Amino acid sequence: VPRYRLVVAYLGTGFAGWQRQPGRRTVQGELERALGRIAGAPVRVVGAGRTDAGVHAAGQVAHVDLPAAIPPGGLLRALAALLPDDLRVRRAAVARPDFHARCDAVGKVYVYRMRWRRPGLPWVGLRWAVVRPPAAWDALLAAAGHLEGRFDAASFTVPDHGRAATVRTVRRVEVRRLPWGARIEVEGDGFLRYQVRRMVGALLEVGWGRRPPEWLADLVAHPQPGARIATAPARGLTLEAVRYARAAVVDSDAQG
């Protein structure tokens, strides 16, 4: 059975997250429904990461096995016809049989977008969270520096029954100020559940002057599972890209 690698983009607003759930509209569910129609049989889609309800993706990666070989260009056109407007497969390629979208991923890039004013119309700024503007920019930038490096990120996730490995490497945290808001880009080898949104929530608490930058350095140096950190709204978060170490693709990519 041929294995395919898909690059997937979605507006998270209308989805109850990536993961298939009975009776809910999810990205995995919609992809499996469309691919199942193309395959003529039930299929299972594996994503690089299970984004939460409301989180968007520009470059989520997934793999799927289809019962028969389909040229990637034809697969792409069939998916374009079957998928809803807020879910697009941007690329399809034949992958090595042992390619695994989640296990082979070596890096992820997320961008958190925030603006200071609520837009008047629902189709404006759908990927931007509305937050109170931080006044203490220097403190926020100093705190962002504390978040870079290899550390136990247990302070930034929710307790997860027995899952032990909470050490992650955050390669960079880039804060860019805009006239109407800000954009925070983070890259790392992987992120725990809620980690990016809680890192952003913690940076905002520093920016609002509620906490000093050292508070973040302490949360990094001395992990506090269940630490009281606000989780920034899902609306502002986009999974921009997933990185792989080796070329997982054997056939050439086809573009939509």
Place this chain on the structure above:
Amino acid sequence: VPRYRLVVAYLGTGFAGWQRQPGRRTVQGELERALGRIAGAPVRVVGAGRTDAGVHAAGQVAHVDLPAAIPPGGLLRALAALLPDDLRVRRAAVARPDFHARCDAVGKVYVYRMRWRRPGLPWVGLRWAVVRPPAAWDALLAAAGHLEGRFDAASFTVPDHGRAATVRTVRRVEVRRLPWGARIEVEGDGFLRYQVRRMVGALLEVGWGRRPPEWLADLVAHPQPGARIATAPARGLTLEAVRYARAAVVDSDAQG
């Protein structure tokens, strides 16, 4: 019980239309859920028009009775907190007790947006349909002129069990060409189900050179229920405004 008049905007992409349906995400359902939480009791919301699945609104109007009086500004803030990101109540006002959003409406304005190329990312052009560009613009514009006036619009709807009244007035059909697409604005006293999308579909068939403008004049002069006309995709249609003859509002509007 005080009656409220609401101006509602939504991105139709993630909704199975206006009308409440068990187990489906609908605009009426989400509004009734949020207003029911505010009221502490089930409420019923009446909309000016039942937009179909995928159709958007910038200025849908609805009315609702609440068990106790709430200042419109407070109602607006509570709704902003409870409603999902793709559904906004833009204005709330106390209405006369006999105001009826559907029965009192005397006009509606719809805009149909189309572009010639599919956008690469799912959050771009969500309110724009992607269609083949029409080459015969002069014919399309001539055909648009035939659609203005008072006529039996039965050719442009689907058979509706025993509903007799299919005469409607289309006050204007304005076609605006853009570098990357087009925008068709229609205003009328009211529109039958699918009427705007079938009017647009018929205009496109003329623009593509498949039919002469006189074909449209004939569909208007001699109604043909069930006429073979393509229904333009829901994605391109937005209900822009609903018009009322008399001031239905007694308290001043509050803005979001």
